[in-house]
Amino acid sequence: MKRFKALVIIGSLLIAVGMGIILYSPVSSFVNNQNMKETISEYDIEIKKMIENTDTGEIERVISEINESTDTEYTIEDYISDNDITIDTDKQELNWAWLSLLREQMQQYNNDLLEYGQYELNDPFAYEQPSFNLYTYSLYDNVFGHISAPAIDMDLPIYLGANQYNMNFGAVQLSYSSMPIGGESTNAVFAAHRGYIGKIFFDNIVFLNEGDDVYITNPWETLQYRVAYTEVISPYDIEKCYIQEGKDLITLLTCHPYGESTYRYMVVCERVADQ
Numbered sequence: 001m002k003r004f005k006a007l008v009i010i011g012s013l014l015i016a017v018g019m020g021i022i023l024y025s026p027v028s029s030f031v032n033n034q035n036m037k038e039t040i041s042e043y044d045i046e047i048k049k050m051i052e053n054t055d056t057g058e059i060e061r062v063i064s065e066i067n068e069s070t071d072t073e074y075t076i077e078d079y080i081s082d083n084d085i086t087i088d089t090d091k092q093e094l095n096w097a098w099l100s101l102l103r104e105q106m107q108q109y110n111n112d113l114l115e116y117g118q119y120e121l122n123d124p125f126a127y128e129q130p131s132f133n134l135y136t137y138s139l140y141d142n143v144f145g146h147i148s149a150p151a152i153d154m155d156l157p158i159y160l161g162a163n164q165y166n167m168n169f170g171a172v173q174l175s176y177s178s179m180p181i182g183g184e185s186t187n188a189v190f191a192a193h194r195g196y197i198g199k200i201f202f203d204n205i206v207f208l209n210e211g212d213d214v215y216i217t218n219p220w221e222t223l224q225y226r227v228a229y230t231e232v233i234s235p236y237d238i239e240k241c242y243i244q245e246g247k248d249l250i251t252l253l254t255c256h257p258y259g260e261s262t263y264r265y266m267v268v269c270e271r272v273a274d275q
Contacts, residue, residue: 039157046140102137106179120176127174130161145218152204180216182223187249189241194254202254214269225269232263
């Protein structure tokens with residue numbers, strides 16, 4: 001009798017463990033997807049605050065540090081002038097000045113890529129390093145924006161620098177590809193996991209079809225792109241992700257086939273002209 005009870009207990013435990021394993025993935029995916037949605041929602045709120053609110057705290061802190069280190073009476077006006085910050089005439093807030101400065105510097109970054117080439121995109125160490133530290137510009141949680149594709153119900157936060165840490169939280173932009181601000185002769189390349197246990201990132205981009213829309217929301221605007229073509233490439237075919245002169249592109253990359261990393265699944269999208 002005792003032996004029978006022991007077998008029942010062991011059997012019950014095995015069933016419980018089995019059910020836990022079965023439920024772990026969908027429950028974990030749900031929780032993590034909710035976390036990403038919360039990150040995006042908080043990002044949108046913080047960007048709106050940066051644009052609408054007058055908050056000089058961060059710039060004042062920087063200026064205070066400058067004055068302490070140089071023993072000068074440096075002012076906010078000096079800072080704006082020295083850094084060639086353009087303040088939106090409709091929004092006199094200094095937080096918007098941070099975003100204006102960031103956009104100007106990202107535009108210059110894109111221009112430099114076009115002029116000097118993208119050879120570093122072949123170097124994993126290079127494209128893993130963020131090209132901009134967004135904390136410096138007071139952006140929420142170092143999030144640049146989000147990338148969404150309604151056809152596959154995808155909406156992921158964007159982080160700069162394709163390192164493993166960033167890839168735990170959403171889609172990453174490969175440094176030495178274009179900054180995702182749009183413009184002629186640009187190609188912003190994004191990567192994300194596929195088959196990552198407990199999280200859904202680029203798992204479903206293989207179901208994107210020619211003509212499906214993909215949106216990039218950055219601190220300034222939402223850019224609309226449309227799937228032009230898809231292709232399975234070798235991990236070493238990074239040249240296929242280079243800028244195509246005259247085109248405004250984004251490229252999505254993930255491992256292929258599912259659960260393996262033998263190849264890369266590539267989705268190339270072209271900017272839709274403003275209506």
